[in-house]
Amino acid sequence: xxxxxxxxxxxxxxxxxxxxxxxxxxxxxxxxxxxxxxxxxxxxxxxxxxxxxxxxxxxxxxxxxxxxxxxxxxxxxxxxxxxxxxxxxxxxxxxxxxxxxxxxxxxxxxxxxxxxxxxxxxxxxxxxxxxxxxxxxxxxxxxxxxxxxxxxxxxxxxxxxxxxxxxxxxxxxxxxxxxxxxxxxxxxxxxxxxxxxxxxxxxxxxxxxxxxxxxxxxxxxxxxxxxxxxxxxxxxxxxxxxxxxxxxxxxxxxxxxxxxxxxxxxxxxxxxxxxxxxxxxxxxxxxxxxxxxxxxxxxxxxxxxxxxxxxxxxxxxxxxxxxxxxxxxxxxxxxxxxxxxxxxxxxxxxxxxxxxxxxxxxxxxxxxxxxxxxxxxxxxxxxxxxxxxxxxxxxxxxxxxxxxxxxxxxxxxxxxxxxxxxxxxxxxxxxxxxxxxxxxxxxxxxxxxxxxxxxxxxxxxxxxxxxxxxxxxxxxxxxxxxxxx
Numbered sequence: 001x002x003x004x005x006x007x008x009x010x011x012x013x014x015x016x017x018x019x020x021x022x023x024x025x026x027x028x029x030x031x032x033x034x035x036x037x038x039x040x041x042x043x044x045x046x047x048x049x050x051x052x053x054x055x056x057x058x059x060x061x062x063x064x065x066x067x068x069x070x071x072x073x074x075x076x077x078x079x080x081x082x083x084x085x086x087x088x089x090x091x092x093x094x095x096x097x098x099x100x101x102x103x104x105x106x107x108x109x110x111x112x113x114x115x116x117x118x119x120x121x122x123x124x125x126x127x128x129x130x131x132x133x134x135x136x137x138x139x140x141x142x143x144x145x146x147x148x149x150x151x152x153x154x155x156x157x158x159x160x161x162x163x164x165x166x167x168x169x170x171x172x173x174x175x176x177x178x179x180x181x182x183x184x185x186x187x188x189x190x191x192x193x194x195x196x197x198x199x200x201x202x203x204x205x206x207x208x209x210x211x212x213x214x215x216x217x218x219x220x221x222x223x224x225x226x227x228x229x230x231x232x233x234x235x236x237x238x239x240x241x242x243x244x245x246x247x248x249x250x251x252x253x254x255x256x257x258x259x260x261x262x263x264x265x266x267x268x269x270x271x272x273x274x275x276x277x278x279x280x281x282x283x284x285x286x287x288x289x290x291x292x293x294x295x296x297x298x299x300x301x302x303x304x305x306x307x308x309x310x311x312x313x314x315x316x317x318x319x320x321x322x323x324x325x326x327x328x329x330x331x332x333x334x335x336x337x338x339x340x341x342x343x344x345x346x347x348x349x350x351x352x353x354x355x356x357x358x359x360x361x362x363x364x365x366x367x368x369x370x371x372x373x374x375x376x377x378x379x380x381x382x383x384x385x386x387x388x389x390x391x392x393x394x395x396x397x398x399x400x401x402x403x404x405x406x407x408x409x410x411x412x413x414x415x416x417x418x419x420x421x422x423x424x425x426x427x428x429x430x431x432x433x434x435x436x437x438x439x440x441x442x443x444x445x446x447x448x449x450x451x452x453x454x455x456x457x458x459x460x461x462x463x464x465x466x467x468x469x470x471x472x473x474x475x476x477x478x479x480x481x482x483x484x485x
Contacts, residue, residue: 003081005054006062006074007038019043020068021075030058038076047390056080201228209233211357215259275421279335279456283416284465288473289437291447296479300373309377313449314352314406317429318376320475321404322348322369323485328468331425332401335458342459351403351420352380354387362420363392364400404429414450424459427472428452449476 009019019041026038037049060077063069199216200223201209208230209216219236221228236257293316301311325332325348333344348369351362363386365371365379386392403420408431417426430450437446453469460468474481 002079004059005056005078005080007050007053007076007078009041009069009071009073009075010050011071018068018070021063021065022047023065024061025049026058026061026076028058028061032056032058032078043394048393052078054078054080199228200226205230205233209236212237213257213259215257218257271421275419278421279419279424280458281416281419281454282457282460282462282465283452283454284462284469285414286451286453286469286473288449288451288477289439289446290432290449290476293476293479294432294447305374306377309374310381311377312380313408313432314404314429315373315377315380316476316479317406317427317451317472318350318352318368318380318404319373320472320482321402321427322350322376323475323482324468324471325369325402327471327485328464330464331455331460331468333424333459334401334422335424335456345401347401349399349401351400351423352383353403353405353417353420353426354383354392356387356390356392361387361392361397362400362403363387363396364403366399402426408432408449414452416452417454419454419456424456425465425468426454427469428454451476 011017022040022042024039026032026036032038032052032055034053034055035051038052040047040049056078058076059079062075062077069075199219200221201216205228206216209219209228212233214233214236216228216233219228219232220226222232223229290313294313297311297313297316300306329344329346330342332348333342336343347367349364349366350368351364353360353362363383365376365383368376368379371379383396386396400420400423402423403417403426405415405417405426406429407415408429411431413433414430415428417428419426428451430452432447432449434445435448436443437448439446451469451473453465453472455465471485475485
């Protein structure tokens, strides 16, 4: 006896309204258990795995990978059998049990969904091009009629940050056969074109193209059967590839490439524009000698309590900022326009701006102000590894109170960072260089860096901003000053 249940795309955090299915982690015919990851979805802020609320057998994948789906839209059908799963207590018969979300998932992962918030809208695709250079070789699953209810600067955590493997392009997560799919005629009622042809390319080539920002639908494959190779991707990037014919929605003229604004990039752009035109920014700069801090770094790296963590220059900047916040708590506040109040936080959720292949994200270390140096180093390391893996969750990016953007890892001296929305200050940390410096009356080579502090002038006046920046600089110039804080 079969009992079909449909899983709707939930709100994966902070009121998000849509997400792109990056890849399916199951296939039709697979047996799944409760909380087993079904697919990976990219939202406006992160890529997350969706755990199954049901146990049973997958009977239908309602959307192909690469589809943008609205929250509340069914994405998969599972046969739970006559007695495989009890009916959940929910407003709709096919709504999953909220209690299943948040439990442990296979492989030590944790389901990160925080709510469902279904919408009465229809799933939609990104605008598709009218011409395609690669013929379809397989038929993608279509949506049955009626199954869709009407309804700051880019920075890195530290110098070791490398391009991360995009979740939707990992080799081994799905069968090789799924790397070569085609397009099917739109299902009856699918008037917005839910399906999209996928170009012929193996997973490593897809990852390579995504890392370079090359849209494979604009590339003509020269391999056997029209398969796209790495050489084709390189040619497309340099503007020498043969392009298909595009419709008015996404035109491409010789040497140009059109990239849809979506996901993290879309969210970041909106947030930065809102911040830049809402909070009056002021930026101050400080150049300082950090030779003593760099010497201290080498000594502390040998301490047994720090043996298992990375002792980076960013660690000392973060520690100095946290100590300076204790002395100047108003810097760690936000402006509540609706209540006409300044909200001063007695905790510090320290944001670290990180550049990922998906765009800029700012995860934060919760309650960083109460951590020891070793704990802070460990938290920075975990944040970095999570960003590298592309697994930063929306919760890890929510609730930040002050941010550091480490532009120095790119060899940049300084910048004028834009405030993270809801915060009153952001510190840019520049490259540390050996430069001539007057020390004890003589010009000698010293380790020198630059700091830039942007702050919301509605909350932070020039004196407070200057004192805060000067205190951070004093501790980085002479770490012993921290004993007085």
